[in-house]
Amino acid sequence: MTGSLIQVAYLAASVLFILGLKGMSSPETARRGMLQAALGMFLAIVGTLFHQDIISYEWIIVGIVIGSAIGAAMAIFMPMTAMPERIALSHSFGGLAAALVGVSEYYRHAAELGAFKTGAIGFEVVLGALTFTGSLMAFGKLQGMITGVPVTYRFQNVSNISLLAITLGIVVYLIFVPSHQMLFYLMLGLGFLLGILLVLPIGGADMPVVISLLNSYAGLAASATGFVLSNNILIISGALDGSSGFLLSIMMSKAMNRSFRNVLFGAFGAVTEEALSETRSVAGAINEGTIEDAATVLWNAQTTVIVPGYGMAVSQAQHALRELVDLLDSANATVKYAIHPVAGRMPGHMNVLLAEANVPYDQIYDLDDINGEFSRTDAVLVVGANDVVNPAAKTNPASPIYGMPVLNVEEARTVIVLKRSMKPGFAGIENELFVQPNTMMVFGDAKKTITRLVEELKK
């Protein structure tokens, strides 16, 4: 009886999860959607508490209380700028939880497990372990605790792929010989190691793809848990999460015109000497402007497009930027924000920061919607973006980012680029945009520069 009640709760939860995700198709319904999903989660958890195997609740209660306290504290106190880090951390928790449940199941049944269950546990444990350490690595890179520059060494790809093959080999071997405990724990260890090694060569600019991919792995690990425990809600939610992460990583890769394989094994950002000397040749006269020059251009522009990038997040310039745009708005200029899909360190990163600064979302445009408008734009203000506005992606076949869809900012009458220094961006690629005659470079911290621009415009 309780068994079927639990199943009814799970069914309701599955429906609510799907409805919740459907709500995400518009910012108007998104909040309600997530409330539905949360209700679904509540039903599923309460239903599970009636599971016949559960005989005492003390550890459950302690775990839930500690987890809720940490989770709530993170949700309330984490600044929006730390969102990529938080997402990476939560992927690692999800991966760890899945791996531990798998180990616990194996420890409990070890030899008497059938081929199918052992296989499922194998996938669960490897995916979970890999997600755990991989996400921690991503977290470290985002925090700057680990260098964001790709770490490469000789035979890196060969050794990584061999290690992956060995791990999968053990998973398959365990399907036939489930009782081989030593191999099981070796597999767990290899899973942890793989997570570290696979993220090590990936550069900061590729973080949006990696985070999406880890999102997908975390989902697949949860799904594998569902196969192990014969639990449908786990399979369904894991599949939803897995396909979401997968779809996002495809979109991100497309936005960089790169294949999955290239992101995972290409060690982007470790530009070869040859490519560097190739691109160095674009260096020319830089047109450096003062705050006053930039203010004059912005003040006289009828149409302005703002292009934010990771630099805006680093200097937390979004609030100052919004103030600047409000000033221009009140002078009857048309101001739009243009956001490249891979601007920042995770999908949608810039949108969240702008939303935090109260920028209305109907003022924000995607790459495809705005790219035709630049030729009719008076002024473009690039705030800490680099590779996503590099015309070399269209003109220079030797460039590592050749073929990547970029914002056609150089078509505007004047381009103002706010940048810390002339140092090349994360990918180590020189940007032709900076030496174009219609480009004005304003050096300095983005937030300080924009604040001074606002003061200048108020005069």
Next chain:
Amino acid sequence: MPDELLFGLYIFVLAAFVGYQVIYRVPPLLHTPLMSGTNAISGISLVGSLVAAGAHYNTVSTALGFIAVTCATINVVGGFMITDRMLKMFKKRDGNPS
């Protein structure tokens, strides 16, 4: 192939298909909340951890289950709360929260 595996695959494939269709319609504007929202949903592995933590199969299982419950709860509670906090910020030009 055991029936259980087939049945599970059935559900997995259909759910992944539905997920793909539904998520395809999510605008880039909401990609971050989507990610943190699906992450909260995948905290459903809590359901598996609960049984491991409360069943007293053996000490190791209970300990692992307890850690897993804590981790998964962080994701569920933190994930839904921060997603809501983010979505609250998305407003239209007239200033009304969505």
